[in-house]
Amino acid sequence: MIDTTSTDVPDGQERLRLDVGEDGIGTVTLCRPGKLNAWSWESTRQLGLLADRIRFDDRIRVVLLRAEGRAFCAGIDVTAPGGAITGRSPAQRTRNYAEGIRWAHERFAAFARLPQPVVAAVQGYCLGFGFELALMADLRIAADDAVFALPEARLGVAVDAGGDLRIARDAGAGWAKLLALTGRRIDAATAERLGLLQQVVGVGELEKAARSVAAEIAANAPLAVQSVKRSVDAYADAALPAALDRAALAAALTLTSEDAGEGYAAGAARRTARFEGA
Numbered sequence: 114m115i116d117t118t119s120t121d122v123p124d125g126q127e128r129l130r131l132d133v134g135e136d137g138i139g140t141v142t143l144c145r146p147g148k149l150n151a152w153s154w155e156s157t158r159q160l161g162l163l164a165d166r167i168r169f170d171d172r173i174r175v176v177l178l179r180a181e182g183r184a185f186c187a188g189i190d191v192t193a194p195g196g197a198i199t200g201r202s203p204a205q206r207t208r209n210y211a212e213g214i215r216w217a218h219e220r221f222a223a224f225a226r227l228p229q230p231v232v233a234a235v236q237g238y239c240l241g242f243g244f245e246l247a248l249m250a251d252l253r254i255a256a257d258d259a260v261f262a263l264p265e266a267r268l269g270v271a272v273d274a275g276g277d278l279r280i281a282r283d284a285g286a287g288w289a290k291l292l293a294l295t296g297r298r299i300d301a302a303t304a305e306r307l308g309l310l311q312q313v314v315g316v317g318e319l320e321k322a323a324r325s326v327a328a329e330i331a332a333n334a335p336l337a338v339q340s341v342k343r344s345v346d347a348y349a350d351a352a353l354p355a356a357l358d359r360a361a362l363a364a365a366l367t368l369t370s371e372d373a374g375e376g377y378a379a380g381a382a383r384r385t386a387r388f389e390g391a
Contacts, residue, residue: 115154115198115213120162128156131163137331138324139173139229146182151190152242154217161220167227174331174338176227177323178250179234185259186243191377203369211365214273218357221274225249226346228339230330234323235259236316240298245276248283251342253309254323255301256316261309264296269376269388273364278356282349283308 132140141163143150167173180186198213200206224231233250239261247253247261263280265272272293281289284307292299301313314322330338367373371391379386 115216116158117216119158122159122162126155128153128159129163131166133170133172136328137172137174138177138327139167139170139175140177140179141167143180143186146180146184148190149184149187149238150180150182150243151187152246153190154213156190157217157220161223164220164223164227167229168223171335173229174335175327176229176231177234177327178231178246179320179323180236182237184237184243185233185235185239186241186246187238188241188243188264191381198368207365207369210368211361214361214364215358217274218361221249228342230338230342232323232327232330234319235301235310236319240264242274242276245272245274245279248276248279248309252311252326254312254314254319254326255304255310256319257301257313258316259301259304259313260298261301261304262296262298263293266294267296267376267386268380269370269372269374269386270367271360271363273360273368275353275357275360278353278360280307280309282353 128143128145130142130144132142134140145151167176198206198209200209230252231250233247233253234255235247235253236256236259239247239255239259241262241264244261244263263272263276277289277293280292288307291297299307301310304310305313312322312326372386372388375388376386
């Protein structure tokens with residue numbers, strides 16, 4: 114089950130790390146490179162904890178979101194403990210999933226709505242939730258080896274963290290539907306052309322380029338910077354809360370479906386899924 118009460122991070126269970134520099138940049142690092150920084154309920158909990166720490170830290174004027182290793186985030190970690198939500202009946206299990214997704218949305222909102230702007234530096238695989246996390250940032254800079262996709266439909270589940278909604282906002286509804294309905298992968302050049310990235314650089318230049326943008330922001334007046342972010346978000350995300358509520362229900366329905374079980378089993382076996390719509 115989801116740990117919704119603890120504020121501790123057990124030894125060896127760190128999913129994200131926060132480092133605060135003297136330059137006004139707070140660096141949040143996904144730090145499980147051996148797992149390709151795959152995401153879990155525990156990752157979501159820790160993201161919320163870090164957001165709470167960052168929010169009122171006057172030392173942090175901008176957040177740099179980055180990842181260790183060859184991938185930004187390859188998606189959900191299906192091997193993580195507590196991955197499946199249970200219930201005494203199908204109805205209760207669906208309800209529990211819906212509440213779990215809503216809880217996750219609240220943690221993501223705490224991060225996406227930080228007063229400080231967030232600059233994401235993306236390399237390698239940026240799939241599923243990894244793509245959705247990157248889309249929560251205010252600005253995205255990617256290495257030219259980055260690969261993006263929302264493969265959820267291929268597994269029999271709905272996109273649950275708002276990635277398709279943010280693509281619709283930034284690139285248009287047609288592109289959001291194409292990517293989410295097919296699960297196809299796109300490269301960094303295509304993502305930049307669609308307006309989902311603000312800059313693409315060589316792999317060896319990613320850290321420097323992202324920190325340079327973060328430093329430009331950190332050098333400006335904090336109250337002005339935060340006001341700009343709030344104003345733009347108020348306009349761009351006006352319809353997002355209601356749409357995310359729908360997404361939670363859609364995710365709960367599909368995560369408890371037989372098709373979801375078939376999708377994950379087929380993925381593990383590297384075979385074509387046979388979906389029945391049940």
